[in-house]
Amino acid sequence: MQASYSKVSATRARLLQLIHSMDTGTTLPSERELAREWNVARMTLRRATDELVVTGLVVREHGRGTFVARPKMAQPMAMQSFSDGMRERGLRPSSRVVEFRRLRRGGVQSRVLRIPANDPVVRFTRLRLADGEPIGLETTWVAAGRVPGLQQGDLTASWYELLAERYDSHILTGTSVIEIALATEREARLLECEPAGALFRIETTSYGQTGRVVDFGVDLFRGDRYSLMTERLPGLAVRAVARRPRLSSAAPA
Amino acid sequence: MQASYSKVSATRARLLQLIHSMDTGTTLPSERELAREWNVARMTLRRATDELVVTGLVVREHGRGTFVARPKMAQPMAMQSFSDGMRERGLRPSSRVVEFRRLRRGGVQSRVLRIPANDPVVRFTRLRLADGEPIGLETTWVAAGRVPGLQQGDLTASWYELLAERYDSHILTGTSVIEIALATEREARLLECEPAGALFRIETTSYGQTGRVVDFGVDLFRGDRYSLMTERLPGLAVRAVARRPRLSSAAPA
DNA sequence: TAGTGGTCTAGACCACTAC
DNA sequence: TAGTGGTCTAGACCACTAC
Numbered sequence: 093m094q095a096s097y098s099k100v101s102a103t104r105a106r107l108l109q110l111i112h113s114m115d116t117g118t119t120l121p122s123e124r125e126l127a128r129e130w131n132v133a134r135m136t137l138r139r140a141t142d143e144l145v146v147t148g149l150v151v152r153e154h155g156r157g158t159f160v161a162r163p164k165m166a167q168p169m170a171m172q173s174f175s176d177g178m179r180e181r182g183l184r185p186s187s188r189v190v191e192f193r194r195l196r197r198g199g200v201q202s203r204v205l206r207i208p209a210n211d212p213v214v215r216f217t218r219l220r221l222a223d224g225e226p227i228g229l230e231t232t233w234v235a236a237g238r239v240p241g242l243q244q245g246d247l248t249a250s251w252y253e254l255l256a257e258r259y260d261s262h263i264l265t266g267t268s269v270i271e272i273a274l275a276t277e278r279e280a281r282l283l284e285c286e287p288a289g290a291l292f293r294i295e296t297t298s299y300g301q302t303g304r305v306v307d308f309g310v311d312l313f314r315g316d317r318y319s320l321m322t323e324r325l326p327g328l329a330v331r332a333v334a335r336r337p338r339l340s341s342a343a344p345a
Numbered sequence: 346m347q348a349s350y351s352k353v354s355a356t357r358a359r360l361l362q363l364i365h366s367m368d369t370g371t372t373l374p375s376e377r378e379l380a381r382e383w384n385v386a387r388m389t390l391r392r393a394t395d396e397l398v399v400t401g402l403v404v405r406e407h408g409r410g411t412f413v414a415r416p417k418m419a420q421p422m423a424m425q426s427f428s429d430g431m432r433e434r435g436l437r438p439s440s441r442v443v444e445f446r447r448l449r450r451g452g453v454q455s456r457v458l459r460i461p462a463n464d465p466v467v468r469f470t471r472l473r474l475a476d477g478e479p480i481g482l483e484t485t486w487v488a489a490g491r492v493p494g495l496q497q498g499d500l501t502a503s504w505y506e507l508l509a510e511r512y513d514s515h516i517l518t519g520t521s522v523i524e525i526a527l528a529t530e531r532e533a534r535l536l537e538c539e540p541a542g543a544l545f546r547i548e549t550t551s552y553g554q555t556g557r558v559v560d561f562g563v564d565l566f567r568g569d570r571y572s573l574m575t576e577r578l579p580g581l582a583v584r585a586v587a588r589r590p591r592l593s594s595a596a597p598a
Numbered sequence: 599t600a601g602t603g604g605t606c607t608a609g610a611c612c613a614c615t616a617c
Numbered sequence: 618t619a620g621t622g623g624t625c626t627a628g629a630c631c632a633c634t635a636c
Binding site: 098 | 400417
């Protein structure tokens with residue numbers, strides 16, 4: 093620790109030391125108590141704690157206390173259905189449809205889906221759960237012409253399997269762009285994380301046979317609970333694109 | 346906007362609206378001015394701004410003001426040398442060696458490198474730059490036996506090329522784990538970002554011919570300036586591993 | 599009811615910039 | 618020197634929990 097370090101930094105360091113000697117799930121001393129003991133304002137103590145919350149080291153529960161968090165879970169980035177991925181890891185996948193809409197026009201998404209701007213599009217948002225715990229929030233856009241008769245009730249099982257079996261659309265590969273975003277209040281409520289908590293925002297265009305675009309999706313994963321795993325291969329040339337930063341928001345609020 | 350939203354949220358929303366009408370590089374009104382105008386404490390205004398800073402929408406400069414930020418840049422996740430990647434995109438790559446050490450024992454990294462725990466290891470940390478601007482902070486571990494005679498001065502050019510040409514070690518594939526971490530003060534100084542700014546933390550094990558592990562590395566990229574691009578392939582089965590969360594820190598401080 | 603975290607305030611003082 | 622962002626404080630009041 094350097095002398096020039098800020099009080100927040102020094103406090104965070106003390107918190108880290110404290111936490112490393114504690115077991116998962118155990119309760120930290122209260123904010124007021126630690127602030128008094130370490131001679132800092134409660135706000136300073138809280139700012140230090142904020143950083144450990146974002147990183148996933150501790151969890152705060154309103155009215156109850158602050159606890160040492162569980163380890164993160166790894167999310168493989170293979171082009172695999174969420175359901176299969178979860179089952180492979182011994183977890184029970186489920187999903188809750190938060191929104192289901194038919195849009196008269198694809199708008200911005202038309203270009204990505206490679207359809208005429210005036211073609212209709214189906215957009216739906218699902219909360220993905222593993223063993224009942226919210227994992228990710230996923231919004232999908234698909235050309236309405238590709239999925240005739242699709243209804244909200246169809247989406248409780250695997251979307252990939254549905255595409256393959258009913259619509260003969262087989263997703264083979266994809267391109268993803270990963271960004272860090274902060275949870276809006278709505279997203280935080282659904283994912284049961286802190287408002288303004290750090291999220292992975294993964295934008296994926298998926299391709300089927302003959303390179304056709306099948307769907308386009310935006311997934312949000314909690315950064316405090318998950319890591320992403322990916323295989324790296326040589327020379328997969330990917331076009332670099334400059335992107336306007338965004339605050340988060342999978343779907344339009 | 347809902348009535349139940351917090352003041353920070355409401356303020357962030359007003360800031361977003363303000364920013365969307367402004368051009369890249371232009372100056373926002375000062376914190377004191379906006380706080381007065383919107384009837385919030387300066388700390389509240391700052392907390393709202395904090396979120397836009399993390400997301401990369403605005404940049405603060407001490408003593409100068411707050412500015413609308415430039416768009417993010419995409420980082421391809423192919424297993425490609427940093428130098429080649431940058432050159433392909435018309436940027437001049439360079440790197441500065443921040444630390445270079447020979448360790449008598451590999452310690453924790455021995456297991457990843459698949460060498461006996463008592464074998465010596467070379468560890469070095471480089472700051473990667475594109476057109477002179479810091480992009481990432483990269484720490485690499487490699488078995489000393491694989492790189493006899495390696496010296497700090499060798500590392501200004503491409504590490505992959507050096508491995509291939511001098512040591513006949515060709516890196517072909519890799520496995521990466523991506524996490525969100527917050528910059529320590531040291532990392533923030535090197536990357537010229539905010540202390541506690543959000544970073545991508547990418548841990549990579551690289552493999553050569555016959556699946557041998559060649560090196561192990563931890564890269565930190567600024568989350569406010571970069572996004573990651575990756576190709577997704579079907580059925581790349583990746584073992585899921587539970588991981589203890591960490592605050593950041595590529596290398597031991 | 600007592601204790602916890604969540605939000606917000608009004609102000610002090612510092613460090614840096616531009617002149 | 619005036620104006621900007623950076624840090625920290627001491628306290629108020631709210632919302633939630635556990636009893």
